[in-house]
Amino acid sequence: xxxxxxxxxxxxxxxxxxxxxxxxxxxxxxxxxxxxxxxxxxxxxxxxxxxxxxxxxx
Numbered sequence: 554x555x556x557x558x559x560x561x562x563x564x565x566x567x568x569x570x571x572x573x574x575x576x577x578x579x580x581x582x583x584x585x586x587x588x589x590x591x592x593x594x595x596x597x598x599x600x601x602x603x604x605x606x607x608x609x610x611x
Contacts, residue, residue: 557563573581
């Protein structure tokens, strides 16, 4: 893990075991999985070979 640029910004006491049950943890994970912008690295395959035209047609 990388050192923080400003160590006083690190919240060490507030991080750790949240005391969630297995069910609560599963619910949090399920919720977080819904927060997506649709980005998938695999969707970028082939873009390196694409050309983009900078000419505009009026």
